[in-house]
Amino acid sequence: MPTSIVDVAKLAKVSISTVSRVINRSDLVNQRTRARVESAIKQLNYQPNAFARGLMLRRSDIVGLVLPDLHGEFYSEIIRGANLKARHLGYNLVVSSARDGDDSHSLLRAIQQRALLDGVAVMVSELTDRIAEVLAAFPLPYVVLDGEIDGTPHDSIVIDQRHGAVALMRHLVGPAGAKRIIFVGGLATNVDTIARLEAYRQVLAESGLPQEASDVYHLDYEYETAYRLAREHVRAWASAGCCVFAANDEMAAGIVAAASEAGLNVPRDLAVAGFDDTRVARMTRPPLTTVRVPMAKMGAQAMELLCQRIADPQRPRMQISLQPELVVRESCGTALRRAADQPAPA
């Protein structure tokens, strides 16, 4: 039996309404009574019961961010951006992972906390019927990150994956001079991977480059997995004059490592491009040519949209599209270009 407002009222010899007024900064409280109440609060270490408060106010000032996983630089940045923005808007952010042992009900379960929240931003990276279903019946304001759900209108904030991936691919077939490109993606059901793969195919087609089904791999976005894959193929890729487009920086880093260990020079023997421009991109030797995805901004914008909707549930649906940006470093043949720019050594 923790202390309640009644205890404070008794101790301060006032009614609970007065205590409530003091707490909620309602100015119309006499200086002296206010002082009495405040001292009683301190003395009892009283904290208003948030359940009761939420029951009356119908809000908790807490918003949620549900991500497929909390692991890795990519999500960390989103969280950071969202957290900052949420605080600025007067909300506290809690984050939760949708992942679970079995993942069929995972999103469902993760979201079951919703009821204590004023709203949720959900990042959808695997499109399943279940998610559409859950969201369609979702009783709370929500925005969707990085994915479009059919069936119900909702605010959303997406990255223009296609655009970024096309820019990267054109860089590979153009300046970097690739003649055959290996695509190393995440799961085939992952929305980002799908978009990047489409761009890959589009540019291959428009450049008249070969499209072999066997040049496309679906991994899990992890460094280790890509490293292991690359260890087996890297020599063959190099001697076939390939170039690798990895769907995130971690996998690209794994591939670069495998190549180096096989005695290959990146980019001379094998060019490797990443995606996202997370910190790893600057940690490989050579640093990665990649596509910068504005992760923190995505998180921040999501909060912006969410809080707007909480404030005004009737506000028309909004969609924000963020533009990624090609970042040319050295893993795809800047060296080649530089050589071309300079007079050859005598």
Place this chain on the structure above:
Amino acid sequence: MPTSIVDVAKLAKVSISTVSRVINRSDLVNQRTRARVESAIKQLNYQPNAFARGLMLRRSDIVGLVLPDLHGEFYSEIIRGANLKARHLGYNLVVSSARDGDDSHSLLRAIQQRALLDGVAVMVSELTDRIAEVLAAFPLPYVVLDGEIDGTPHDSIVIDQRHGAVALMRHLVGPAGAKRIIFVGGLATNVDTIARLEAYRQVLAESGLPQEASDVYHLDYEYETAYRLAREHVRAWASAGCCVFAANDEMAAGIVAAASEAGLNVPRDLAVAGFDDTRVARMTRPPLTTVRVPMAKMGAQAMELLCQRIADPQRPRMQISLQPELVVRESCGTALRRAADQPAPA
């Protein structure tokens, strides 16, 4: 006005208590009425109001994890471990960062969500009076990660930093043959850095190695910062026969990169050790000799302890100490040892 239990009761033509019974799986409900109620629930897409529910039940089945920051591999692993364990124990986990623009009240503020939670695990990495104060008056079950707070007894789970750091330092002065060691730590107020620095000094003393105040740097645990620092000092360090003990892997990676770029060979010209054994440790060339900190386990154990305490607030205080483990890779002279093991080439 979202749908409440009354709406369901009306639609199903029963009383609210029956609805409540159905929801709470109280067996004593007739098959047919139960079916009626369930269909009404579905039809209305009814979700019990969590505030009202929490008010009665005095619990939310949600526990919190408050970390200094959510950024980086280290915290990600803790979260992952905690999340999994919490779910197994029937709780949902929400995580929150204590960081803020100004950080004086940040922990306070972050924790203000507490009231909706059944308990909190707090990671304390900067010891300030304020934290001790807040925690002393904390009205909820809590456990402390990786730090000991005076004043109030509490469950805690700590890493035996000292032990791990001593093991690493002995490796450096022993097999790796260091004669002078540079320490690159996090903030001087960070508890981990403090412990690691103590170990550094202890081993230096017991080995009769020089202790120069100028050999100790306090950075911020970030790759970039360490990289920049190293770029300026790395040649001097190398020619002085130094070896670097970085207080985390990210900084070690930054130093390795700076060394490589300066044309130095790691470990031959400069040995560099990290700490934590995060994924970066295997992503540098050469891979880092480091100390494995059981991060996921720390998160999991924290949840274990927390949930035990929630279940039994009277249970005696418990402290768990996790042992880190030296991981010898190649950044500190395995190569040297290997050379010594083999006959010199004719």
Place this chain on the structure above:
DNA sequence: TTGTAGGCGTTATCAC
């Protein structure tokens, strides 16, 4: 097996 009624701790609307 089901319904009635009281209470959980707040805030809000009234009177005084």
Place this chain on the structure above:
DNA sequence: GTGATAACGCCTACAA
């Protein structure tokens, strides 16, 4: 300025 008192939505004796 302050104090009763009615909600808020739910759970749970106790009664029927």
